[in-house]
Amino acid sequence: MTSIATLGSHCSLQVLKGAKDEGLKTILVCEKKRERLYRRFPFIDELVIVDKFKEVLDEKCQSTLEQNDAVLIPHGTLIAQMSSEEIESIKTPIFGNKWILRWESDREMKEKLMREANLPMPKPVTNPSEIEKLSIVKRQGAAGGKGYFMAANEDDYNTKRNQLISEGVISKDETLYIQEYAAGVLAYLTFFYSPLKEELEFYGVDQRHESDIEGLGRIPAEQQLKSNKVPSFNVIGNSPLVLRESLLDEVYTMGENFVEAAKRVVAPGMNGPFCIEGVYDENAKFTSFEFSARIVAGSNIYMDGSPYYSLLFNETMSMGKRIAREVKTAAESNQLDKVTT
Numbered sequence: 001m002t003s004i005a006t007l008g009s010h011c012s013l014q015v016l017k018g019a020k021d022e023g024l025k026t027i028l029v030c031e032k033k034r035e036r037l038y039r040r041f042p043f044i045d046e047l048v049i050v051d052k053f054k055e056v057l058d059e060k061c062q063s064t065l066e067q068n069d070a071v072l073i074p075h076g077t078l079i080a081q082m083s084s085e086e087i088e089s090i091k092t093p094i095f096g097n098k099w100i101l102r103w104e105s106d107r108e109m110k111e112k113l114m115r116e117a118n119l120p121m122p123k124p125v126t127n128p129s130e131i132e133k134l135s136i137v138k139r140q141g142a143a144g145g146k147g148y149f150m151a152a153n154e155d156d157y158n159t160k161r162n163q164l165i166s167e168g169v170i171s172k173d174e175t176l177y178i179q180e181y182a183a184g185v186l187a188y189l190t191f192f193y194s195p196l197k198e199e200l201e202f203y204g205v206d207q208r209h210e211s212d213i214e215g216l217g218r219i220p221a222e223q224q225l226k227s228n229k230v231p232s233f234n235v236i237g238n239s240p241l242v243l244r245e246s247l248l249d250e251v252y253t254m255g256e257n258f259v260e261a262a263k264r265v266v267a268p269g270m271n272g273p274f275c276i277e278g279v280y281d282e283n284a285k286f287t288s289f290e291f292s293a294r295i296v297a298g299s300n301i302y303m304d305g306s307p308y309y310s311l312l313f314n315e316t317m318s319m320g321k322r323i324a325r326e327v328k329t330a331a332e333s334n335q336l337d338k339v340t341t
Helices: 012-021 034-036 053-057 057-067 076-081 084-089 099-104 107-116 152-164 221-226 245-265 299-300 317-330
Strands: 003-007 023-031 046-050 071-072 136-138 147-153 177-180 183-192 199-212 235-242 272-280 286-292
Touching: 003 012, 003 245, 003 317, 012 046, 012 299, 012 317, 023 034, 023 053, 023 152, 023 317, 034 046, 034 221, 046 057, 046 107, 046 245, 053 076, 053 084, 057 071, 057 084, 076 099, 084 099, 107 245, 107 286, 136 152, 183 245, 183 299, 199 245, 199 299, 199 317, 235 299, 245 272, 245 286, 272 317, 299 317
Parallel strands: 003 023, 003 071, 023 046
Antiparallel strands: 136 147, 136 177, 183 199, 183 272, 199 235, 272 286
16 A cells, blocks of 8 residues: 655644545654654654755665655755755655756746746845845745844845855855845745646645844834844744635636646646745735745644545545545556656
8 A cells, every 4th residue: 555654743643644644644854853743633644764964865764765665745945955866866765756846946947947837926136136125035946034134235146145154044155045035924825736637725824933133123212223143044933824806716717827837847737735925015916936846834734624624525635645545546546657756
């Protein structure tokens, strides 16, 4: 019987609970330091204990997953912990398209795919000397916002970059990506594309709460100006958001454009869950600054189903359960090759 496996972090509880609800065996690749946490949950059938997540690449771990006919569900921790080459070398079938994860991790490739999908984007800044407006500086990969900073000009960029280097937050040789800052209401739009049904589903919207940039808003301006600390954008958690219904048509159009662009650019395309991340301005115009080509942690707030999925399913449906349903359907119809790479 097909099993569902994932790394013990990010959204693993949602993924494995959804798999168990669908009657599939569940396997967690778990670091020793977190074993006590995950032993609390009875829907996890088997824990594969490792010192570090990279051990999922080892023959011993791969053999265990193979013996259980496992499908590995990728999430942000996989991308943060491993290089694209390492992810692509995993022998266990990976749900979705493991090749597109490279496009998520590399900022220039990410920008190219977003432009191919005609997503409205902030202006990229190719060099710190070209910073003319308030800009945000980002690290490569899935860093969860840690090490990001804002810069108003080149001097501001160099001062903050050097400070973060001295604090050990970023490395001296790290390649940073700069784009003009897009202001507005944060909205992270999550979708699911089923290659079995050839249909796009809009799953839901969340907002991310970042420390300590959010906390600064509760400090009087006089005290803010006296602080020399570079504020962190480290993601702490998520909260739900429901959009005005008049915005939904554009949401679906953006999702469909992204799916079609991915098919053209990185076969077999954007299969499974993904997220288009951005802001709405005062005219309700959306600007997209990121995408995530796999399940995002914001879906954790909808473990009992999202408002938009309640319109599509007459049952509670988390993203974890939706993934498991797709894997189960594919396995039963001998089409696992359509939903895994």
